[in-house]
Amino acid sequence: MTSQSGPGEGPPDPSLTAVMSERRQLINLAYRLLGSLADAEDVVQETYARWYAMTQRERQAVVSPGAWLTKVAGRICLDLLRSARVRRESYVGEWIPEPLPGRTEWITGWSGGTGADPADRVTLGESLSMAFLVVLESMTPAQRVAFILHDVFRYPFADVAEIVGRSPAACRQLATSARRRISEAQPSAAPAAASSEVVRAFKEAWEAKDIDALVGVLDPDATAVGDGGGLVSAEPHPVHGSGPIARYLVELRDRAPDLTFQERTVNGQPGLVAQQGGTIAVVMAFGLAGGRISRIWAVRNPEKLRPWTTAG
Numbered sequence: 001m002t003s004q005s006g007p008g009e010g011p012p013d014p015s016l017t018a019v020m021s022e023r024r025q026l027i028n029l030a031y032r033l034l035g036s037l038a039d040a041e042d043v044v045q046e047t048y049a050r051w052y053a054m055t056q057r058e059r060q061a062v063v064s065p066g067a068w069l070t071k072v073a074g075r076i077c078l079d080l081l082r083s084a085r086v087r088r089e090s091y092v093g094e095w096i097p098e099p100l101p102g103r104t105e106w107i108t109g110w111s112g113g114t115g116a117d118p119a120d121r122v123t124l125g126e127s128l129s130m131a132f133l134v135v136l137e138s139m140t141p142a143q144r145v146a147f148i149l150h151d152v153f154r155y156p157f158a159d160v161a162e163i164v165g166r167s168p169a170a171c172r173q174l175a176t177s178a179r180r181r182i183s184e185a186q187p188s189a190a191p192a193a194a195s196s197e198v199v200r201a202f203k204e205a206w207e208a209k210d211i212d213a214l215v216g217v218l219d220p221d222a223t224a225v226g227d228g229g230g231l232v233s234a235e236p237h238p239v240h241g242s243g244p245i246a247r248y249l250v251e252l253r254d255r256a257p258d259l260t261f262q263e264r265t266v267n268g269q270p271g272l273v274a275q276q277g278g279t280i281a282v283v284m285a286f287g288l289a290g291g292r293i294s295r296i297w298a299v300r301n302p303e304k305l306r307p308w309t310t311a312g
Helices: 016-018 023-034 037-053 057-059 065-090 130-137 141-152 155-165 168-185 192-208 213-219 240-256 306-310
Strands: 218-227 261-266 269-274 277-290 292-299
Touching: 016 065, 023 037, 023 065, 023 130, 023 141, 037 065, 037 130, 057 240, 057 292, 065 141, 130 141, 130 277, 130 292, 141 155, 155 168, 192 213, 192 240, 192 261, 192 269, 192 277, 192 292, 213 218, 213 240, 218 240, 218 306, 261 277
Parallel strands: 218 292
Antiparallel strands: 261 269, 269 277, 277 292
C-alpha cells in the first residue's frame, strides 16, 4: 500500500495518519468477528485497498474516515461470515477460533463510544476469551456483527444498521438475542488468579500423569475439543466427561513423553502451551465453572499457531 497520490491529484493525502491509526481497531474488530487473525489481516488490507481505490477528492469528502473504514470492514466480515459456514462444513475435525498470545494490544485499543447503557456491553477484554468467541460461532452472521459492533465497540444501532442492511430496531433485536445467548452459555468469569491456580493444578497433574488429580481438577461434565485442521493429528470429536478426558491426556503423555508445558496467557486468560522438540505442538484455552475446568480447547492446527512462533 502506498501513501502517494495518484497522477494529477496533488499533494499526499493529509488524512493519512488518521486513517492508518484506525488499523489497530479494525484488526480488533475483524478478529472478534471472524475468529482468525489471518482473515482479520486480509479484511483490513482489503478495507484499505478500497479506501485508496477512491480518488483523493472522494476521500476528502468522507466526513469520518474511521467510520467509513469500520463500515467497509464490517461489510467484508459479514460476507466472509456467510461464506465461512460453507467452508466450515468441509473443515477436517472440529473448528476452534485462532488462539492469540498474551499481547495487550489485542485487549485494549479503543476508547470511543456513545449511546446505550454500558451495562448492555461487555469489555474488550471479555470479548477476547475463547469461551466468548466459541459462543459467537453459534450465532448467525447478522447477530454476530450487530452484537460485536454495538456491545463491544459501542457503535450506535443507526450505524450498525447501515452495515448489516437492516433497520436499527431489527439490529437492536439481533444484539439482544445475541446478548441472551452469551449470558446463557457463559458462566461468570473466574478471577485471573483463581483461574491460574486451576490451570497450574491441571498442568502439574498432566505432567505427573496423575489420573485422579486430573479428574479432581476437571468438572464431571467437562468437554475437551481439539483442532488439527487435517494438518496434524487431533481427536476428531469432542471428548466428554472428566474420566475419559483424564485418561486421554495421560495416554497422550505416554505417546509423547518429551512434551513440555508452559503457563501462558491465551486470549487474555490463563492457558497452556505444550512444546515438543522445541516446536509448539498445542495451545490450550480453558473455560471454568465452579472452580473446575469445564471446557478445554486445544488448537494444534499449525496455521493457527503462527502468531505464537513470534510471540515474546
